[in-house]
Amino acid sequence: MSPPPSSRAIHRLLPVLLGGLLLAAWWAAWLAGMFPTGTVPAPDEVGRAFVGEVRSGRLGEDIVASLYRVGFGYVGASLTAIPLGLVLGRSAAVRATLLPWINFFRTLSPIAWIPFAIIWFGIGDPPAIFIIFLATFFQLVLATAAAAAAVPKVYYRVAEDLGLRGDEILFEVTLPAILPQLLTALRVAIGVAWMVVVAAEMIAVRSGLGFLIIDARNGLRMDLVVVGMITIGAIGVALDVLFARMAQARSVRWGVER
């Protein structure tokens, strides 16, 4: 049973109220002189910097640049990791062969690949996309493999009885069966991809929210650093809400409800 509308409105209002409280606490602490000069900007400075960045069009360009890199890295990782994860999930031999190596690479921080990314891909978008790809690829392989390996055997026996073969089993049994877990994995992965964009844009690019933060830090513009941080956080929340909405789709809701 879904909560009544009044309860839903309160649930939506509570995070906004908390945000207002945090803002008030930040402002009060700044007015009380609790932060050494130049370390934390005042909220109104951040607000003015935000308006300036929006009016100049720079913030919009940086958002588009970061979304482009995250989009390419993330979609590329999803398109390659999910099929590989399905193979791993369905074949014990492939799993035994590849799993140790996937875990090996998964535990390496994507930042460790930065020198190789620059040597292999030069400057511009490709090295940043590569870093985002690496940050999400191995996670998605593991999550897909775990979900595919956990599909009850009885589903495949039923499929055999029903005369399903090859691709039909993949598209009518395996994929629908793992969709709820897969969507959760994709939701976690988009958060990671968005988190890594700052590190990825430290290298060889001159646009994006990560670059905005690094560039502002170099110019000691802490107000712009906070503008970049708040924008990244807000887009992260928006992406998460988008994935949460997708989890309400009829084809996956069963995974949450039952």
Next chain:
Amino acid sequence: MSAPVAIAASLREVGFAYGAVKVLAGLDFDVRKGELLACVGPSGCGKSTLLAILGGHLAPTQGELERAGASRTIYQDGGLYPWLTVAENVALGVPRGTPAAERARKVEDWLTTSRLSEFRGYHPHQLSGGMRQRVELGRALVAETDLLLLDEPFSALDYQTRVRMRRELVTTLAARPRTVVLVTHDIEEAVQLADRVVVLGARPASVRRVLDLPPGRRPRGPADPGVAAAEETLLEELGLT
């Protein structure tokens, strides 16, 4: 001289092993066309493995199985696809290539017969255990399969639902006759429903006895002729007396 009995499946010295673990050994019996054959045996003796072999999901590691036509299996619980609705699950059972109108008619027929019409848009987790089994039965019966394999289909249900489902199975099979192999640990269920009961021994399971049950109404009641004696015999064969 009596007429020859038509055979739906024939097992000749069938054995099965998972690696070094022998599960079935030397099974030798026939499944007669149109009968309801129950298989009982101790827990873990390989009853479900036998059903998987009859269903073509496992190949015997010894002996031979002869079986004509297609089969459908109904599992204890969880055989329905949870991402599909009741109507979609039943529709999946209609053979591929069936025209859409015919498919819809078959699904509709079953939903009406099984009193599930108003639940057509529900998902399996929104149904009771008995309703889920009716959907499974529908998915199996909307196809003209020869052999229906039931793997402890009612064991996850409460007593009252179980009794009701046995009656529904009998009614359904009267309207849509099939050859049925029922694997159950429930002696009462086997005696109430079956034409014959195959008693399997402990693992590696072999046939201890094939018991013919008297003809008459189904499901048999406890006071029906031969029921008490049959239950007694089965309990003895299973070493439970």
